[in-house]
Amino acid sequence: MALSHAIMTALLEENLSGYDLAKKFDMSLGFFWQASHQQIYQELKKMLERGWLSSDTVEQAGKPNKILYALTGEGKSALDNWVVAETKARSAKEDLYVKLYNIGHCDPEPLIGEIADRQLQCQRQLALYLKIKERHYAEPETLPVNRKGIYLALSAGIRQQQMHIDWCDEALELLGAVA
């Protein structure tokens, strides 16, 4: 299990529709776990069958109806079990590093370009994270426990981006892209 647990985590504090979840997975939670709306709708259906969620169709004025999902007691138990269980560290699966092994065997220019692009993306993402930190998590020690958890995830994101930006610097310099 995996996506199901991320969905239940999102439902801890509020009930959401598939559409809401898809949006949430495009930010915040989605910084660390991406999922398409197709995947989410499919998973929601399975979770209903398993009894982990309950659903409630809500008619909306001025918008199509939506189906709100809520975590059941059974779902909460399954979630707790997962949180407590050991997670085997996932393989990184970073294409870029595998590509680097090829650099003596093909034209290095496109690869250098890709590293430069990647650095820009990271810088943008980092700026976003830093803004969120500044606004909502400026003083982590004073936060309630649940917000501390979210702050730590954010902090990991910040460190991750910063590290990658630094690595790109090293790579571009070593590969001669910087004079």
Added chain:
Amino acid sequence: MALSHAIMTALLEENLSGYDLAKKFDMSLGFFWQASHQQIYQELKKMLERGWLSSDTVEQAGKPNKILYALTGEGKSALDNWVVAETKARSAKEDLYVKLYNIGHCDPEPLIGEIADRQLQCQRQLALYLKIKERHYAEPETLPVNRKGIYLALSAGIRQQQMHIDWCDEALELLGAVA
């Protein structure tokens, strides 16, 4: 495509059997792309059909026969195309960060324990990487291009581990696991 390209990358410098590849994916290349032997054997078969690899059965004294695979011209072209093409950045899919969102809603102790364990694992992995760096990549600027690529992958691994260790420090302190 993905695993197939990692396999072809491994075959750039030497011909290998499925078993050899499985071992290689447990170290070096496998630091950035993990694959089980089942997956590798299946993929090798597909790649043979596609014409990306050629195979040669080798009888061995004192060991079961093995099938050595070699990259074909067609395979090399496919690999070159992949290296040059843009890779969309993969989602991180880090369970640990998703779990953190749950920390206000369940017993935090097991999670703190998992972070501490993770830190130890990272420290071990870091020590290994540093040893490899010291032995084979002490002076990156003087390396030939293809070794520079491998060095950069290693450097990314080192930075990754170091970053994660630092983050674990922050997390353990904020969650009160350190007095």
Added chain:
DNA sequence: TTAACTTATGCAACATTTTGCATATTTTGT
């Protein structure tokens, strides 16, 4: 009024990955 966009849900086909098992030979330790 018509096109483009947002909200909202879903199917089907395909690709990828994981898990568990099955087989066989040879080497090494007891």
Added chain:
DNA sequence: ACAAAATATGCAAAATGTTGCATAAGTTAA
């Protein structure tokens, strides 16, 4: 002589994830 471990390859089923398509209602702006 026997058990365990390493070498070597593979199938089948299930879980997961991606891609492309389909549908529908309501909103906004030219």
